[in-house]
Amino acid sequence: MQNLGSEIRAHPDRFFPQPESYVPKEQAISNPSIHSHKSEEHAHLYRKFRFAPSPEIPEMVYNYLKEKRQPPFALVADVGCGSGQSTRGLAPYFEKVIGVDVSEAQISEAKQNTLDSNISYCISTADQLPFEDGSVDLVTSTTAVHWFNFEKFMKEADRVLKPNGCLALHTLSGYIPLHYKDRSERISAVFKEAMEFLFQYAHECFIHVRNKYQLIYEAIPYTDKKKDDDISETFPMTVTELMGFLESLYMYQTYKALDPEGAKEFLPKTQKRILETLGVTSMDTTVDFVAEYYCVLARKPA
């Protein structure tokens, strides 16, 4: 799973065939230092505009774990927890939930945004998890595992999981349809074009999202594993929130770092196109946002 930059350019199974002019930016493909999630500004945008995964996901993961291990479940680790969106949904199912992230700024936002008494957070990397051997019932990660050194993370997950403990790795897809009255097709096309434009600034790890976590699924050394690509959720989003979502994407933040002038124009131009396509002027206009997920589940042998 190394050196995936050329695969991004050549990959035959793109969600969106990229227009010729949208050549992935060399500087963005493999330079982790310009991919933030780390700045306070980005973490704040993240907390404000990134939504929790569908409630169907923690429920499905809990049911999977229940098939493999006897409840109650003492501990779940949400690795790459960001500002806690994915962590909070786990609280009803586990005695203790610990969100782990390498970014101090994200952990600070997560702490400010969490009330549940059984959740805590800590700064740590995915390849050095702060847990005892065999102490965790579930290691999970939402829209984050593609950023990790998978081999090191997997070794750590295996170390901390209890026998029959489970791994649940999922991500939001890169394809986001929108619905609005009789303009769904047109507004989806405009949003897709904006996303495609930002894909130029994707890191090489984005290949895993493009191929629906197939390589990640294959790299899990456990035999008892499965993949579910059928989970989706539709919810209302205002144009303000849609623009905030675009701004919160690391690809937009990378664009801003590499081309501040271009990035400054991108948001108002996109906003204008979205409003015109919807035939409205109010930023409070609501569209239906369709979030689709790819999920991988696996059980550590007893």
Ligand SMILES: C[S@@+](CC[C@H](N)C(=O)[O-])C[C@H]1O[C@@H](n2cnc3c(N)ncnc32)[C@H](O)[C@@H]1O
């Ligand atoms: C796209 S965000 C996902 C956040 C959250 N789980 C969610 O569902 O919105 C990815 C997160 O992974 C974190 N991350 C990236 N590499 C990491 C690593 N090696 N160890 C721990 N966290 C990492 C980033 O700091 C970021 O907060």
